[in-house]
Amino acid sequence: MAKRIVPEVMREFDVKAGGTNPSPITFDELIENFEKKFVDPEYKGRAISELDSLRQRDNRGNYVRVRDIADKIEDLCESTNEQSEWQMKRYFIDAVDYKIAAAINRVMTWERDSVLLDHLVTVAAREEQSLLAERGAREAFQQGKKFSNYTALIAKPAKYTASNEQPNRKYQQQWRSQSKGEHAPREGQKQGQSTEQSPRDANGQPTGNARNGTRDMSKVTCHNCKKTGHYARNCRSRVESKMMAMEDSNTEIKVLASSTAMNDDDAQPANEAPIAPFTKYVSVPIKLEDQPGFNATIDTGASHTFIHPSLPKRLGVKMVRYPMPRNLKLGTKGSRSKIIGFCYLNWTIADLMTRQRFEIANIDDDVLGGREFLRKHDTVVELNPDRIIIRNTTGRSLRHNKAEAAKFDPKYVPTQAEIDSFQTYLFAEYSDVFVDDKAPLNLPPLRDVQHTIPFINAERADKKQRISYRFPDECMPAFDRCYKKHVEAGIWVPCAAERADPMIPNLKKDGEFRPLVDLRKRNLNTVQQDMPMQDADRMINEVANAEFASTFDLKGAFQQIRIDPDDEDKTPFMTPYGACYTRVAQQGDRNSTVSLARLIEHVFRDQLGRTMYAYADDTKIVSPSWGQHIRDTIEIAETARKHDLRFSREKSLIAPEARDTLGRKIRKGVISIESDKRNAILALPVPTNKKELQSFLGMVEYNARFIPMLMDDTAPLATLTGNVPWRWGGACSAAFEAIKQKLAQEVELATINAQNLAPYSSSPVHLTQPPHQNDVPSNAVKGQYLFLQTDASVEGVGSALLVGENWWNAKPVGFHSRKFSPAEFNYSTPDQELQAFYEASTPS
Structure with missing residues (x-):
C-alpha cells in the first residue's frame, strides 16, 4: 500500500531533496483522494457488512475470544479507512457477548475519548476468563467430577467498583496461591519454611494414624452430612449447596449464554407459591x-x-x-x-x-x-x-x-392534517429510506441473506439459446436510459458469455422500460427452494382489526437482494447492447420470491408478527394507538436504514383509510373482494374448453369465503374438469351465471376482535325468531358472540361463521361449502344436516 501511495504523494506535492512545497490541499482531502484511488468500494462494503455482523459466536456456533474479535475489528477498520477509535469501540461492544458488554458498561463510560479500545479489550478479557472458568466448573460438577472449594472460588468472577474500576483481588490471589501449590505460613513459621505434607490416599483423603499427625478416616465424622470417611470441608453436599447459592446470586455469578447449565430466569420454581398478579398501571x-x-x-x-x-x-x-x-x-x-x-x-x-x-x-x-x-x-x-x-x-x-x-384510546382518530404532518416528517427524516421511484439506483450490500441459484446439473443443456425477442424502435430510448442506470450503479456488468437468456421488451405505464428476462429454461435446471411459512389470512385479519395500519412498499424489491458472488456467473442475459450479468435477484427467477421472504424475515425478525406483517414486498405496520403507531413506524424505518433497505415514497402511506392487500379490499373491521379482481372475474366469457373452466374455478375458489353455498353452483361445473367429454349444457350455463350474480353482490365480511368478545362464561339472549324492532332484548353482559349457521342441500353442506351481539343482527365472518361424496349423498336428511354441523365445528 505504501509503495503505491508514496509515488502519488511525490507527484502531487513535487517533493524535492532538502524540503517540500506547501500542501495545496488539506489533510482530509488527501485522505479522501487516497480512499477513492486505493480502496475498492465493493471490498469496503463487504468489510462494513462483516463488521456489522461480527459476533462472539460465528454462524457455526464457534466461540471467538475477545482479543481475536478486537484484532479482526482493527484489520477490517484499517482496510475500510474507518480507523476512528470511537467507531472501533462501538463495533467491539456490539460484537462481544451481552454479559461481557454489560460488565464493560458497569465499569466505565466507554464513550469517553480517553478510554481506548485496548482498555476495553483488557476488561472484556478479564470478564471472559471469569465466565469461562465458571462454565467449566459447572460442567465438571454436572459430570460428577470432584468439585472442591478451590474450584468454586475460581468460578466466582471478580467484583468491580465504579469508583476505582479495579477488580477485587481476593479470589484471584487465593487462586494463584492454590494453583502454585503455595500455602500461607503457619503461626510461628517463617515465610519459605517447608511444612511436611500428610500422606493421602487415591481419593485425596488423609491416611495414617494420630501418632504421626494423621488420622484413620473411617473414624472421621462429617459435621455437615453426619457420615464417616471425610471431613466437612470436603463434603459433597456442601459443594452442592454452594453451587445452588451461586446459581441464585445475580451479583456474583455470570452464566455464559452458551452454557448448557443455563436456567430460564422466567421459570417459576415448582415448590414456591404462585406469583401475585401484576397490578395495572395508572395511564391517562x-x-x-x-x-x-x-x-x-x-x-x-x-x-x-x-x-x-x-x-x-x-x-x-x-x-x-x-x-x-x-x-x-x-x-x-x-x-x-x-x-x-x-x-x-x-x-x-x-x-x-x-x-x-x-x-x-x-x-x-x-x-x-x-x-x-x-x-x-x-x-x-x-x-x-x-x-x-x-x-x-x-x-x-x-x-x-x-x-x-x-x-390506550381505541376510539381516537387523528385528523388528516396530523397524519400528513407525520408522514412529511417521516419521509424527510428518513429520506435515505423512503426514496422516489426515479431516484438513482444503488447496488445493495452483501447481507447475511443472499440469493442463490442452485443448479440441478452443473452444466446447462441449453447452451445454444435460440429464443430471441426483437426490440421495437419505440422501446430503444427507454431501454437506453434503463441500461445506463443499471450499469452505472454496478447492478449490470457487461460480459462475454457463451450462453445468455433473452431479455423481453416491455414498457411500464409511464413509458419507462421494465427489465424482464425470459428465465424459463434456467428455471428448469434450478432447484426449487422451500418458501418460509406465511399466513395470508392472519395478515389480512390483523390489518383489518388494527386501529392504525400503514403501508410500506419495497422499491424494486428483487433489486435489493444481492446474488451470492459465486452464482453471479449463472445470470448472463442478452440485451441489444450485448450480454450482461446481474448482481441482484431477477424478476422471474424461480427462487427470487423465496429469497425476498427470507430477507424480510431476517431484517425485521423483531417486528414480524407483532407490529409488522409482510407478504412478498407488501408490508403493513399495525398499532393499537396513534402514539404507538408513531413509534412503530419510526422503528421500522430505523431497522431499514440499518440494513440499507429502501421503500417507495410514492407507494408508502401512513394510516390510510384503504388497507388493501393480497387481492382484498380492507377497511377498518371490514374485508371484501377488490373491485378490480371482482370485475375481472365478471368479465370472463363462457368457457369453451377444460383449461378455461379450470382457470375460472380457480379464481372463484380463492374467493370462496365471500360466496355462500358456492358448492351448489360449482357442482355441475366441477364435473367437466374430470376425465369426461366436454359437454356444456343449460345446467352449466345457469351455474356459471349464478356464480357471477353472487360475486356481484359485493359481500362484506366482519373480523373477530378478541377484545370485543363477551366473557366465555356468558351467553346471549336466545330467541327462536328475530324480535320486533320495538322489542329488542338486551344481553346480560355486553360484548359480541360467535354464531355458527349450518345447512345441507341436495348437492352438499354449507356453513357460515357470524359475529355480533345476537344471531339475528350478527355479521358474517366467512362462508364454507363442500360437495357430498358418493356415500354422503345417500345419507338421510337428518344425517346430512348432522354432517353439516360436524364439518363446520371440526377444525380442518
Missing part, C-alpha cells in the same frame, strides 16, 4: 404540543418526569443533551439506564395546560409523570377506580380536574 391520555394521541403513566416512585427519546424530535422541539449521560437509578437491584438529555414541552393532562421539563430516557411509555410534577401541582392519585386529581400550582383548593385511567 395527554396532549403534547397540542397534539393528542399520547399517554402518560403516573409513577409516584419516579423522581422526575420522563419522555420517550423519539418524541422530542418528532414534535420538533429543541433537545439539550448532557455532556455525559447521567445514571438513572431504578428500584430493582442491578438495573441501570441512562438519561441522555432534557427538553421543554407544552403538555395538557386532564384540564391542566402547562410547560414542563422532561428528562429523556429509554422508557416504555410516551411520558412518565413523576413526583416532581405531582408535588408541583398538588396532584392526588386515587385507585379503584383509577384517576388523578390535579389542583392549582399555588396549592389552593380549586375544582378537581379528573382524568380516568386508560391504557
Whole structure:
C-alpha cells in the first residue's frame, strides 16, 4: 500500500531533496483522494457488512475470544479507512457477548475519548476468563467430577467498583496461591519454611494414624452430612449447596449464554407459591404540543418526569443533551439506564395546560409523570377506580380536574392534517429510506441473506439459446436510459458469455422500460427452494382489526437482494447492447420470491408478527394507538436504514383509510373482494374448453369465503374438469351465471376482535325468531358472540361463521361449502344436516 501511495504523494506535492512545497490541499482531502484511488468500494462494503455482523459466536456456533474479535475489528477498520477509535469501540461492544458488554458498561463510560479500545479489550478479557472458568466448573460438577472449594472460588468472577474500576483481588490471589501449590505460613513459621505434607490416599483423603499427625478416616465424622470417611470441608453436599447459592446470586455469578447449565430466569420454581398478579398501571391520555394521541403513566416512585427519546424530535422541539449521560437509578437491584438529555414541552393532562421539563430516557411509555410534577401541582392519585386529581400550582383548593385511567384510546382518530404532518416528517427524516421511484439506483450490500441459484446439473443443456425477442424502435430510448442506470450503479456488468437468456421488451405505464428476462429454461435446471411459512389470512385479519395500519412498499424489491458472488456467473442475459450479468435477484427467477421472504424475515425478525406483517414486498405496520403507531413506524424505518433497505415514497402511506392487500379490499373491521379482481372475474366469457373452466374455478375458489353455498353452483361445473367429454349444457350455463350474480353482490365480511368478545362464561339472549324492532332484548353482559349457521342441500353442506351481539343482527365472518361424496349423498336428511354441523365445528 505504501509503495503505491508514496509515488502519488511525490507527484502531487513535487517533493524535492532538502524540503517540500506547501500542501495545496488539506489533510482530509488527501485522505479522501487516497480512499477513492486505493480502496475498492465493493471490498469496503463487504468489510462494513462483516463488521456489522461480527459476533462472539460465528454462524457455526464457534466461540471467538475477545482479543481475536478486537484484532479482526482493527484489520477490517484499517482496510475500510474507518480507523476512528470511537467507531472501533462501538463495533467491539456490539460484537462481544451481552454479559461481557454489560460488565464493560458497569465499569466505565466507554464513550469517553480517553478510554481506548485496548482498555476495553483488557476488561472484556478479564470478564471472559471469569465466565469461562465458571462454565467449566459447572460442567465438571454436572459430570460428577470432584468439585472442591478451590474450584468454586475460581468460578466466582471478580467484583468491580465504579469508583476505582479495579477488580477485587481476593479470589484471584487465593487462586494463584492454590494453583502454585503455595500455602500461607503457619503461626510461628517463617515465610519459605517447608511444612511436611500428610500422606493421602487415591481419593485425596488423609491416611495414617494420630501418632504421626494423621488420622484413620473411617473414624472421621462429617459435621455437615453426619457420615464417616471425610471431613466437612470436603463434603459433597456442601459443594452442592454452594453451587445452588451461586446459581441464585445475580451479583456474583455470570452464566455464559452458551452454557448448557443455563436456567430460564422466567421459570417459576415448582415448590414456591404462585406469583401475585401484576397490578395495572395508572395511564391517562395527554396532549403534547397540542397534539393528542399520547399517554402518560403516573409513577409516584419516579423522581422526575420522563419522555420517550423519539418524541422530542418528532414534535420538533429543541433537545439539550448532557455532556455525559447521567445514571438513572431504578428500584430493582442491578438495573441501570441512562438519561441522555432534557427538553421543554407544552403538555395538557386532564384540564391542566402547562410547560414542563422532561428528562429523556429509554422508557416504555410516551411520558412518565413523576413526583416532581405531582408535588408541583398538588396532584392526588386515587385507585379503584383509577384517576388523578390535579389542583392549582399555588396549592389552593380549586375544582378537581379528573382524568380516568386508560391504557390506550381505541376510539381516537387523528385528523388528516396530523397524519400528513407525520408522514412529511417521516419521509424527510428518513429520506435515505423512503426514496422516489426515479431516484438513482444503488447496488445493495452483501447481507447475511443472499440469493442463490442452485443448479440441478452443473452444466446447462441449453447452451445454444435460440429464443430471441426483437426490440421495437419505440422501446430503444427507454431501454437506453434503463441500461445506463443499471450499469452505472454496478447492478449490470457487461460480459462475454457463451450462453445468455433473452431479455423481453416491455414498457411500464409511464413509458419507462421494465427489465424482464425470459428465465424459463434456467428455471428448469434450478432447484426449487422451500418458501418460509406465511399466513395470508392472519395478515389480512390483523390489518383489518388494527386501529392504525400503514403501508410500506419495497422499491424494486428483487433489486435489493444481492446474488451470492459465486452464482453471479449463472445470470448472463442478452440485451441489444450485448450480454450482461446481474448482481441482484431477477424478476422471474424461480427462487427470487423465496429469497425476498427470507430477507424480510431476517431484517425485521423483531417486528414480524407483532407490529409488522409482510407478504412478498407488501408490508403493513399495525398499532393499537396513534402514539404507538408513531413509534412503530419510526422503528421500522430505523431497522431499514440499518440494513440499507429502501421503500417507495410514492407507494408508502401512513394510516390510510384503504388497507388493501393480497387481492382484498380492507377497511377498518371490514374485508371484501377488490373491485378490480371482482370485475375481472365478471368479465370472463363462457368457457369453451377444460383449461378455461379450470382457470375460472380457480379464481372463484380463492374467493370462496365471500360466496355462500358456492358448492351448489360449482357442482355441475366441477364435473367437466374430470376425465369426461366436454359437454356444456343449460345446467352449466345457469351455474356459471349464478356464480357471477353472487360475486356481484359485493359481500362484506366482519373480523373477530378478541377484545370485543363477551366473557366465555356468558351467553346471549336466545330467541327462536328475530324480535320486533320495538322489542329488542338486551344481553346480560355486553360484548359480541360467535354464531355458527349450518345447512345441507341436495348437492352438499354449507356453513357460515357470524359475529355480533345476537344471531339475528350478527355479521358474517366467512362462508364454507363442500360437495357430498358418493356415500354422503345417500345419507338421510337428518344425517346430512348432522354432517353439516360436524364439518363446520371440526377444525380442518
